[in-house]
Amino acid sequence: MTKRKKYSKEFKLDAIALVVEQNYSQAEAARNLGVNPNMLGRWIKESENEDGHAFRGNGKLTPEQEEIRNLKAQVKRLEMEREILKKATVFFAKETK
Known part of the structure; x- marks a missing residue:
């Protein structure tokens, strides 16, 4: 059984910035960062929907x-x-x- 990898809030925000601000495709950004493209898409969707409260961490x-x-x-x-x-x-x- 593999342990789930956790990403910091800063990493997620930087990954989102690659796609949104620097016009990388989701697939290209995900490949360069070593994450699943679906996961990156989910992060982008969450950041758009949460109005600044995305990636609060556990218990927040x-x-x-x-x-x-x-x-x-x-x-x-x-x-x-x-x-x-x-x-x-x-x-x-x-x-x-």
Whole structure:
């Protein structure tokens, strides 16, 4: 089993620049860099679609993903608080009878 090769963000951006700015073909740039042409195409597509957030690395989230994570945590906390209040209401209703 071969280990996957990891490329740095700088390498990917330089490879994209060869195609986009210096007008190399994807195949030629990929051959010169020793990467698969399909991989280079995927990098180009990702850089176009991500608006500056491409190649963040492991664990680094876009601002939208970070907001979603925070909102999910807040929802979970509020649901727990609501359950506690429901149980307290039942408890105090029994005490007053």
